[in-house]
Amino acid sequence: MATTSGFKRKTSDVMVAALENEKVEYIFGIPGEENLDLLNSLRDSKIKLVVTRHEQAAGFMAATVGRLTAKAGVCLSTLGPGATNFATSAAYAQLAGFPMMMITGQKPIRKSKQGSFQIVEIVEFMRPLTKFTKQIVDGDLVPSLVREAIRTAEEERPGAVHLELPEDIAETHTDAQSFPVYPVRRPIAEGKAIAKAIEMIHAATHPLLLIGAGANRKRTANMLQQFVNELKIPFFTTQMGKGVISDDHPLCLGCAALSSNDFVHVCIEKADLIINIGHDVVEKPPFIMQIGKPPYVIHVNFYTAKVDTVYFPQHEVVGDIANSVWQLKEGLNSQVHWDYSFMFKVKNTLEEHLLKGSDDNRFPLMPQRIVADLRKQMPSDGVACLDNGMYKIWFARCYKAYEPNTLLLDNALATMGAGLPSAIAVAILYPEKKVVAVCGDGGFLMNSQEMETAVRLNLNLTVLVLNDNAYGMIKWKQNVAGFPKFGLDLMNPDFVAYANSYGAKGYRATSSADYSQILHDCLYHVKGVKLVEVPVDYSWANEILDHELPHMVKQLRSESEAGTGISSALANSAPPIQTGYE
Template identity: 40%
Template structure:
């Protein structure tokens, strides 16, 4: 068989269901081999979108999403989405076509050294220079992509190698388990918690990655410890639980920072520093950290680790439960923090202002979507509002990319989310700036018959940058742009298009969108003057 055919067999052996990408001249052997494969190739309109889809699929399934591009501009386009998945710890395998080995020693049409280009944004990568190594390369790429902490790997396939004849077969797939922490470490961790007067948990995305949410919830109920979530850890504990202090991550003071300032021990579980800088919630560097994760903590002066508890999060929490007493006392100091944060959402439920306030948009969205449905937020001012106010009862029901945090992820991410979770409603929450970066994937959703909902917050500019400019300089600089008629644009792609013209329109529009079970686009003007009002409000919080 050809090398390309063997590579496809190896991917099938790993259980790959989809490859997202854009075909090119240098990967035509691989594209041809896929015609005889069980793997479905999902054609996208941009390589970055393909990687966003693969990363989201990897985050939701725990299996590496696979994306493909040709050499040169195809590979450089793919790079952003690969870097995004790697920093968010989403398992992903990127495959790039490449110039033949016979022209890699000189300046050549569309040729860049992709192994070196991808090296900083992947866990591991390699070029297939000889035909026989294909099974080893694919097995290693898959194994390292899912190994803690998960991330991106990259395979570079020169076109002359792809067409070569080869004999071989896929390697056997093997599992891998994480170790448990030593018993002495578990006992030391228990002592730290017992000695603390006001311990507080910061829950990160690693809890969900490690499928530890059930044991985590048991641990919280036993210890009665309050829980703050990172943007990517949302839902590890339901917002309905009295011990949930909701979400941290917005820079500066917030209701949740009152919880951190009260605490004398912060227990970080499955938390990655890339999610939210410790200087935002431990500014004086004086609150010790109990770090429970799969790897040692990143070195940071605002993250003073008293003890690392390293290994399988689920198993280590289970062992920790055994040596901690059962508590029946809910800490009273968290009650007012919860009340203030939840009140903020409810008080805008009947707001009639137009354009709509961010709080009103989120209130309506939260009322319409079921707890199991998925909202995926793009990057922009709306991301900060969604993180603070879209409260979740289950993990991975509000997807926020907060590592690389690349704009443009929501629409392609929603497509992948609907493929991974077809029985849940999926809403892409976009700003107009982020939507225009990958909006062509509306056609992909229609072609695949995926009933996603796109909820566009339209402000005709880069709202988050405007917010920062106003805070620092009290004036704005080069953040405005024009927009098309989004309802007409949606119709042209085959979406149902809806325009919000008064505040009372949004909730019925969302309800109709859910009931239609077809691709729906909702154009909703947003009043971002609320950004600076929030900034002023948070300045006056008295813990």
């Protein structure tokens, strides 16, 4: 427990000291009058306060810090409306598994002369959106509550936590001291579970590796690289698993950017066993399981599977993922009956397909050209931060991520408005890296006010605004569903003038060649915050998704060997259904 020294400090000072003890470097947010004691305590702290223009954006920035560092990012708001503005970013962190801590203010709880003015039960409001939420009612409890909140946010599965610090508690005095922070080793998988998984993999004919968001940890990525290189088992990724192993690895079959009807799904259907590393059903499913049909699935994760109608793994290996992958690697040997000839044929067809449109000169630009030019210009460690929109599918399919966390997209909450704030957080953490926010016109304008934050902080980043004057993703879905066009077209501002008004530098691409040149200049010659408006036309790209792609996939399926299914050896090696405790 925390030790006492007899020297009393303001609770707000103790709160800041506890955050410093947790190695917090930044707090993002908008203070209010209920935070004034905490704000004053931060004034002489090593922690840097980043004042934003909206609490939602502050939450996205904090979540991105958590995503990139595995240490809880912290954000701050006042009571009531400031705190409720955290809702979307709390859900963003919670669903995607990003460690984030929210601190909100509140009116005095012991005696208040303002009645119920601005009062919302924020602790209860946050309960379904967080792993942990608590009101601080005593300054003596601050060190233990901060330690518990941060620990909870960071332990697997990571997520959002919340502490509410009332105004009158913040100004009280306490002699509480911060707790020492000790590392905790995660439990490892049981030997029997590892042995059964090895038996199933050896018995399979076409085993495949699936890499999901939970595998995006440094130790896990290193171990997976060894696993793939030694055993020569091909892999595919979810959208949030891109880059854990480089997309240009010869055994990479691509990203399951769509839930079905893509090239990688032909390989999935050919497989009789999927070794699922770090994916769960919170991220949109990369494939849909069907009862009685291949493939079998081995769930390898920090926690047990959440069973769903689309996901019900036949075996689970629960424990530290890196250690589980190491144990599997040590017990496995490449099998002569493993056959990937058809899958590599599909991979070659996919690689040819993904080049289509990458050098197309039509204007407005096709998304494939936008993606291809950005990939050519960006260094391998450059970071592209996606908002959410139609272009996300094309980036997931076509943009090769060569290193972990170099393509930041969200396929859990999949909210609009997170692209620019995420890029700001990356630029703050890694000022030496090339950072690009990729936003649709709809998503950009949801948090475009943070352009001022980026300019004020003298950041170096580029914002691509892909403008189709519509909510393009929903417009595509509306068309596929056979509904008439309605309710999705927009009228936008002059984005160049808009950027200039913040003190950023605005550009508008007028041709494909112009786009390439502007992009190069913004990345390598022009310093500061740049915005590039890129007119985009999804119509031909959507035709590929709606008509050409299904036809090509159908043809590949017809070329697959007949009789693909679960071999008797694999079926016999699968664990029997248990009906109680052993």
